Amino acid sequence: MSSQKMSSKNKAVDAARKRIQSNRTEDFNASEIAAAIVEGKREELAKAITLIESENPSDRPLAQELLQAVKDLSFGKETxxxxxxxxxxxxxxxxxxxxxxxxxxxxxxxxxxxxxxxxxxxxxxxxxxxxxxxxxxxxxxxxxxxxxxxxxxxxxxxxxxxxxxxxxxxxxxxxxxxxxxxxxxxxxxxxxxxxxxxxxxxxxxxxxxxxxxxxxxxxxxxxxxxxxxxxxxxxxxxxxxxxxxxxxxxxxxxxxxxxxxxxxxxxxxxxxxxxxxxxxxxxxxxxxxxxxxxxxxQQSDRMFYHAKDILLDKKMEDPSSKADWEVLSQEVKSGKQSAFSAAWSWVYKNQVS
Ligand SMILES: Nc1nc2c(ncn2[C@@H]2O[C@H](COP(=O)(O)OP(=O)(O)O)[C@@H](O)[C@H]2O)c(=O)[nH]1
Ligand SMILES: [Mg+2]
CATH class of the missing domain: 3.40.50.300 (P-loop containing nucleotide triphosphate hydrolases)
Known part of the structure; x- marks a missing residue:
């Protein structure tokens, strides 16, 4: 991973952490929460599930950090x-x-x-x-x-x-x-x-x-x-x-x-x-x-579904792409364009690299 990409990922994690901290009184530290989950603390487990259920794309960086931290701490228990x-x-x-x-x-x-x-x-x-x-x-x-x-x-x-x-x-x-x-x-x-x-x-x-x-x-x-x-x-x-x-x-x-x-x-x-x-x-x-x-x-299918979601979120983050979406979806609603052709032109018009 290039250092530039790394730092933009870190920035996103920091921003998500700040946002969460401003909503919650306690600090949210992924590795601490992961350790608490593995120790069997139910409150931390509930809190972590709430984070991964969040529909807000800006919570995703922290969610993935947490899931990775949990994975690193738990070893192949039979379940x-x-x-x-x-x-x-x-x-x-x-x-x-x-x-x-x-x-x-x-x-x-x-x-x-x-x-x-x-x-x-x-x-x-x-x-x-x-x-x-x-x-x-x-x-x-x-x-x-x-x-x-x-x-x-x-x-x-x-x-x-x-x-x-x-x-x-x-x-x-x-x-x-x-x-x-x-x-x-x-x-x-x-x-x-x-x-x-x-x-x-x-x-x-x-x-x-x-x-x-x-x-x-x-x-x-x-x-x-x-x-x-x-x-x-x-x-x-x-x-x-x-x-x-x-x-x-x-x-x-x-x-x-x-x-x-x-x-x-x-x-x-x-x-x-x-x-x-x-x-x-x-x-x-x-x-x-x-x-x-x-x-x-199932694991590899999950990766596929997650990738689909992440790509869509990423494209929606771009304001001009989001604006195009609104226009195109109106055209689909009014019957001017087919859903497929609108989706196609939306994806290919503003390619996010
Ligand atoms: N006679 C009978 N009623 C049951 C049984 N299991 C559940 N019920 C009743 O069926 C209704 C629906 O149960 P619920 O567990 O909420 O169903 P769910 O919607 O599938 O989760 C309730 O009134 C239960 O008491 C059973 O084994 N026998
Ligand atoms: Mg039920």
């Missing part, structure tokens, strides 16, 4: 990332409360993060006021983080990916990511977890459940949830019909059959089996090399 998806009301949060507490009984430390694409509209979050994780949220071996009310899904997903790393550095060896199974959010959650679990309701067809075929194909494990009371038989039937239709799908890359299980988070039935199955998938994948291969691919 497991579990994604839980399904429509609102399927019982994801209730399921996670039980799964998380069971994991803690096994000696794990558990972090729960949420990705909620609807938070922009509602201003709320899936974990929000009704977390349904009452016990987990206050447990000393758990860290429960509500979904950020960020504007762009890309932003939420990017921040969550990095939050996973921060939680692991803080000693949470199990990280559970909750996401609503509508929209595109589950695609990005798929890309940040090791085991992707789909929760379904018994007796309802795919359409009713808002489940796109593609999501079923992405799942490593399907749980027909709320298998209790007079719903048990229906749930068993639904599970069987999914098992039958999964036969038509190609064998997943990991080489493990997609199990369809039934469970209830009220009675606890099936929970032990689900937890054990998740552990056995991870174990088999570690043995076969698939676990590491999947994580490495």
């Amino acid at each position: 497991l990332r579990v994604g839980i998806t399904g429509i609102p009301g399927v019982g994801k949060s209730t399921f996670i409360e039980r799964l998380g507490l069971d994991m803690i009984k096994d000696g794990d430390r558990v972090a729960v993060l949420a990705v909620d694409p609807s938070s922009k509209k509602t201003g709320g979050s899936i974990l929000g006021d009704k977390t349904r994780m009452d016990e987990l949220a206050v447990h000393s071996a758990a860290f429960v983080r509500p979904s950020p009310a960020a504007s762009a899904l890309g932003g939420v997903a990017r921040a969550t990916m990095e939050a996973v790393i921060l939680c692991e550095a803080a000693g949470y060896n199990k990280v559970i990511v909750e996401t609503v199974g509508v929209g595109q959010s589950e695609t990005s959650v798929r890309e940040m977890v090791d085991v992707f679990t789909l929760l379904l309701i018994g007796g309802a067809g795919d359409e009713v459940q808002g489940i796109k075929r593609g999501i079923v194909e992405m799942a490593d494990l399907i749980v027909v949830h709320k298998a209790d009371g007079d719903r048990i038989d229906t749930c068993i039937k639904t599970a069987q019909s999914y098992r039958n239709s999964l036969h038509l799908f190609p064998m997943p890359d990991g080489g493990e059959v997609v199990e369809v299980m039934t469970a209830s988070s009220i009675t606890g039935a099936g929970h032990h089996e689900v937890k054990e199955h998740i552990a056995s998938l991870a174990k088999n994948w570690r043995k076969s090399g698939f676990f590491i291969a999947q994580r490495s691919n």
